Amino acid sequence: MAQTIAGLLEEIAVARDHWGIAVVAMDGAPIYSLNEGQLFQPASNAKLFTTAAAMALLGAKTTYQTKVLARGVFGDGGKLTGHLVLIGNGDANLSGRVLPYVAPVPGQKPDASESGPAPLRYLEEMADQIAATGLKSLRGDVIGDDTVFPWEPYAQDWAIDDAVWGYGAPVSALSINDNQIKVTVTPGDAVGAPASVVIDPAMPYYTLDVAMTTGAAKSGSTVQMERAPGSKVLRIYGAIGLHGRPDVEEIAIQDPAAYAAIALKGMLEARGVHVTGEARARHRVLLDTESFSRESGAVVDAATKEVSPQQRIEPADDAAFGIAATGEERTLASHASAALSEDVVVTNKESQNLHAELLLRQLGLARGRDGTIAQGARVVREFLVNAGVDKDDFAFLDGSGLSGHDLVTPRATARLLQYASGQTWFADWKSSLPVGGVDGSLEGRFTKASLMGKVFAKTGTLGEARALSGYVECASGRMVIFSIMVGNHLPQVHADREVMDKIVEAIAAAN
Template sequence: MFRKLSVAIALGIALCAHAQTPTAPPSYADLPLAEQITRITSEPGVVRAHWGVSVTRLDGTPVAAMNDGQLFQPASNAKLFTTAAAMALLPMDDHLKTQVIASGNYYGKGTLDGNLVLKGVGDANFSGRPVPFVRVPAGTTAPHRDELRYIDELADKVKAAGITQIKGDIVGDDSLFPNDLYPADWSIDDSPWYYGAPINALMIADNAFNLKVLPGAAIGSKPTVVMDPALPFYTVDMQATTTTKGGESALDIQRSMGSRVIRIYGTLAIGSAPYSQDMSIAEPAEYAAAALKAALEARGVLVSGTTTAKHSSFYETSFTRHSTEPVNNLTLSPRRKVLLAAPTCSDCGTRVLAEHVGPLLRDDITITNKTSENQHAELFLRQLGFYYFGSGTSAQGARVVRYFLTKTVGIDGDDFLFFDGSGLSGHDLVTPRAATKLLAYAATQPWGAFWKDSFPVGGEDGTLRARFPAAPLKDHVFAKTGTLSEARGLSGYVDCASGQTLIFSIMVNAHTPRTSDDQKAMDRIVAAIAATN
């Protein structure tokens, strides 16, 4: 299937309008909370959307509700359910180890007669990201990251192990999890972008790279492209041209499925800002192998072979049937030990030459929730399936989550249906009351405080760093955001003027496209909740 992406960059648009002072929204502070919610969601800009609200005390006692038993697309609020299950059921103090394994005969004098295998075990932070999570204040940008730093470290270790020549291939091995790259109903329109990148056991740099297009030096010249990481895995067919200063800047970026050629059409004006986009790596295991091969060759190691990938087969007759199959009792799978160390033996032609020890799993909970990382949530889902059923598919992971939510938390099984772990699937459905029930349950658990701390904080960090920037809500809203087309969600905890903490879940579907009126209304509802005595 052919992928066509259109990106328009508007420059130098002058709007002739009289300056107007923004009109303050009406206040309903003298009304009961439920009535305030009704009034806010009935205003002209948001009344046509479908709203659901659940507000409870920490013990789960209802405070206010609107359509709280109706099903909504949760968007990234789905990550709450995935990360809560992970906190409760996975060993949060474990580290995942990505290993480089020599497979073949080692003759000494530096020669490996066989393949060098980069074995992935689902480490979501095999990248340049700082771990633990580092706050990036609103209005600032994060410093540049060396996304291949761990590849370089592994190459150094292979060289230090005495390897100077490899008479074989460099293999990216993501076979620990089945080749289930895209969850059910992930949109094909999302697949070229970083947030829609595939999911596999050998994830590198979040399975994404940055593409930057800069105008040429002269009118009619071709724009230039910079990729980060600067790995020659994808090539660019540049059909765009540079136009006059102040002229139209409009780019059309195309990539065919399965192709490594990116085609760029359109115009870019001289002096215009670079167009920057984070794109997905469609073949992450082979990309990782290519990165390791380049790093080894840069260190003088000769590689006679090529790069390839090792996958495990995947088929699934029905996601819904597999993910909702009843579970009498969760028991750990013996296969889970493979996540912690790849088995090797000296008499079967394998030898670990280097390994990278990933961060604590608990640290990735924070990253997943703070910055809403889709691929990280999906890896937690696969790890849940692998730990308990020995199969790292999204369906088996969703089966574990369903068991946890219904049998442990006590949520009605008809109050949710998840097809993935991140909320990017258009099939995901959940009720606001399911979210508040989960949040109330977590408040009673030993892991609940850490989980709450993993949420974005209003006016401070993550996806809430630019929302709730002023008192009394700044630093007092702890909530997971969610945005997917015309669906939006916000669920979490808020410190109230009375000194109590309330739980809330606000979901809106089918809001007017290309507006933020629903988000503004959502934030006003949070403010109304916070003012509750």
Template sequence: MRQLCAVVTLAAISLPGFAADKKASRKPTLAQQVTVILADPAVSRAHWGVYVSTLDGKPVYGLNDGQYFVPASNNKVFTTATALALLGPQKTFTTCITAEGIYATPAALAGNLVLVGGGDPNLSGRSFPYLSPSQRPKPAPPAADPLQYLAQMADQVAASGLKVINGDIVGDDTLFPWDPYPEDWAIDDTVGDDGSPVSALTINDNRIDVTITPATDPGKPATASFLPAVPYYSLELHIITGAPGSATRISSERDLGSRTVRLSGTIASDAKPYIESLAIHDPAEFAALALKQLLEARGIEVTGKAVARHRLPVSPAPK
């Protein structure tokens, strides 16, 4: 795919290296302005593709515009616009819980309880509508529970009178094929939250945050906690508290497919808690584990495990 840039209005641009002149004929051309921008040492070593057109599609300027580039995050603009155009602004997504099996009694299910993902990207504590930082209330209110909607569903299950599930809690994301990562990603792309897998069952943006808090005394180990507080990852923590005012340097590692995260580095004794955001390796499995934990907290016994149900790309979509 080609990388595109927005339409440029020349009169609105003023760049170092070009003296202001009242005569329109002496204004720098768009090509000259792009040349100045790309000559900056901060960006000159990158490979750039630029295509500028008028709103009716008439070409204005091109640089390497016939070449292909990795789309990167600007591709989100086009996919989001396409989804909005095809689905419409009133589109809703449904996430449901279903039972597989039979009820031995009204309070006991002999079979699995299945959380079925419907592609909802917003099962989180996110507030709507979005507010820019300058518009947000000060002081900021406490952050919402990232599992709040899953908790509401667990409340509904408990209200049904169910007390025992003799089976597994299944996270079902078969609406989308299980193809979580682009084929050209490196292994370390899958660790941080900007590399979260694609899934039809997305809880908290398929992200889990580790909050690292320094000890009071330098030389002591730091502590860490998860949000959401779901025991999905195990943590190997090798972070030492540094002297007041020292730099905070923290790195994270996780082997592909592993459920163990290694955090190492230093954090100053007077530093604020540091948040390391991690991608959830298997979002459907995580959702099942979170639901199992919420159900058990409401007095519902679950004899089985939390498991994921995926659909391979070559398999047909569910009916």
């Protein structure tokens, strides 16, 4: 096996790349290593650490509740003078996603005509609940409140150009439809004709600046989408070939709490509730600075917390938002999330960045001092050190791996995988990993009969870094742990990924 791997790494296309590999038995016994103690960017392999900590410290059955509270003076005829506040509590799946996750049939693409559940269905359900209470008019505002976590939409060293796209969406305790909208560009019916642009959900949120034309047949697509930081103007320009397939992109929502408030206000008005005020967001600005300590012992034990994250959904300090505190308070609507274990499956199978970041903040809130990025990272650090991972073998500044400052060694990743295998939550967590040739981010890899359905691993790609770590069922029937990481490969090439898969094949054949 060592000779096979050495030969693969001597191939011209990957010989200049920086490689790190750790292969161990399920009991931790070493099998093979190469630069296992050197630091690499984990990319989405960071989700292994975040989701394992969430399963261990938050619990597979944990749920989170979103509520709509009415505060103010209630009058005859269904009148409310005050405000409605939609309070987010970190539910990652206020969307049209179907849970539990169902793996697609290998090689079979979903029918484009099947739209599935509406992306804002849970807001619609809560709007129905509110209308059913008899509310007819609101003299005040609809407020999207995400103050259960401080407003830290982006982690350190997230690339600025990522913020335009759905995979780089801002993080909010009130997250809706993965904090993204779908933009579909379709060619016109003649060369030179304007191309059509459709937004889904069809919400009055972004102002569109469109300069899209229809190019010659078979000319391809040159669609570009841009949005300046903090702006709500989305610029869409370029050309798309006549008779070509529509260009579909996921665009990040700049302020998810504000978007949710706008959506709920529109839904209430559609149900006959007259709203005199506006839709707006309510954030909690973080005033205290925190460092990302590399020392353990920096977190607070959950037993010392006065309230649980499930209970802590009441917004505080109304006066700071210009809201009268007089009158009474009523809960008009609520929605309970799916179990945390179901969200972990989505997070790992789809490599969902937003969901990993929400889990990190939930860890900080439940087991640290607050739902901040730094507190979440400290909780993960404490968990990993207690699991036997060397404190100098990793540094995480977010939960998803989008940060360019994240670092980890292959041996730390292998140690986590080995530790997890002995825990009560292991079966559920392992089932969240993509399966080679079957589902998630490994659906199109390991499609040979010898490996299909036998590789359970998390992928990772960020710039010129790539990673793959998990478990493989070998030719002997024995399961082994592996972590393969690559740094500094040439941009826009995939030779390292192909060699990575061949290394897994070599591991499986030799053990």
